[in-house]
Amino acid sequence: MSQAVTLWIPGLLDALRVKEAQASLKDLKLPALQTLLAKADKFAVKPQSFYEQASFLFHQPGCLPIAVTKASAELDEFNPNHFWLSVDPVQMIPDRDTLVLVPGKALQITEQESKALLQKFNAHFAEDKVELIWASSQHWYLSIVQPVDIQTTDIEKLAYQSVNAFYPKGNAAQYWRQLLNETQMLFYTHPVNEARREQGWPEINSVWVWGEGKIEADKLLIRTDASIHSNHAYLQGMANLTQSHYCAEPESYQAWLNQIAGFSDPGNGEIDKHFICLDSVADKLDNLQLDEWLTLLQQLEENWFAPLLQALKRDEIDSLLLDLGQEYRAHLKPSHLNRFWRFKKPLNSL
Template identity: 30%
Template structure:
């Protein structure tokens, strides 16, 4: 159940020069007014690096749900299966996304799976092709969505993996799991590329003008802790900045921010002004900053009139 009094906004800022330029003319009046009414929550903020396997908004959401938030080991797949009411059988789980790796002389780039044109029938057909290879290494694959399967097996119990969002459109080599812990996955990557390169599955896709699928990405690994988290009211995650940020389309990103400010952020401001306790979490690619409404002293109120807390003053902290 989403909590409309707690908004979590991923990709609120970026250190990218294009984003920095887009922010210069970005006016977010409702966000600025809201921030003057909120107090920082350092204990719920998060500090990381752009090279962290788990993005700051993922770590923030995991903490809100009561899930482990260790970098690269947030058990999103097990949590997803639990939310569906499906048995976990005491296993560690992972997401597996079929994808295309574009290989050049100095990069191996993971293409966005949503651009591959996979439907349920073709995804299930591909799963049937590769499942026996995974099974030989104790990994069982289960269909979930066209661009995402579930996998279970002991390999995922303590394996840190980079989230799909971290590696989209980037060189996968910087985001591969530790070789010593993931020899099996590294070998499976090589085997899948050899298997699928000349497979009839890809021949048929090529005949229809669809991109080749030659690899996969594993993420969201781990078992659910015991006892299972109760899933207290989760924040509302506003993901409308995501695609523009990942594609570095900063003009679209700025327009999406303006729409968020005029919509959900303005609604949260009205709640705060009406005396409803509210929370806000802003996340970039490194850090997440948390805020909440809390009683303020007269001195704090007076100070906010002359030194208001604005998004422009904190965006470089994200």
């Protein structure tokens, strides 16, 4: 059975990284990747967030709301009919007339610290019936029966940035601004932060509200014929909500083949559309030196690009979409490999 495959490696061939590596890429040989990019049809990519790209690549009518999608993967008790918000612990650092947000992932928050702060928050806001749900040390959720009028900014966009222009907006904005202010006072005197100050560690002195939304049936495309392969909570949640098959991120093309081998079992139905996101690769890109990035490209050539090229040649894949963080996406069918007039180009021309 032929398969349709989407391989997404966010930021791998980012334009700035490629520009910086011009000299090194000039003589680097990755024949499979070069062939795939040379033979493919190319489609321009407009700037999108991770969540917008994920929803688009998985053919959803619009971007699935972030909090509710992630909560469906991270929480044991989850109500898809509620309105959901992420209310994540952060540090706010005063900087002249503004506050700069430091995300929880940079604060090394322990489970004990996270639960202690959440408990204090819930006790303080009990009269408002605002009760946070703990998912992990860095991620908390708020579930509300009825939708509220609030528009927020994703926490990823604000990491290490001023928050002055990005406080929640909408009819409920004043309440949420007050909640943030009260939380800062509440957390400042908490034993967790007193201990952190004594150790010289960054404080966990606020929260950020973001990712609002509710699942709407007319904005959700059910895909029982598809699978998602990723470790990212948003993509796992997307699989849950769209009734798609879910697998962890595979380490290689062969590992992916092993994953889908069981899809032909009776009762699974026909699953022939596969969305693979190598989010563990994307997560480490910012910290890689040039030589490490070049080594990574060579590993991906061996583990992914060369096997994908061979699968196209053998008609085992009849549609391949590559999104590698460039300004375009590359799409191939087996017949595209017959474009003899399209020659491989040096990687520094990317």
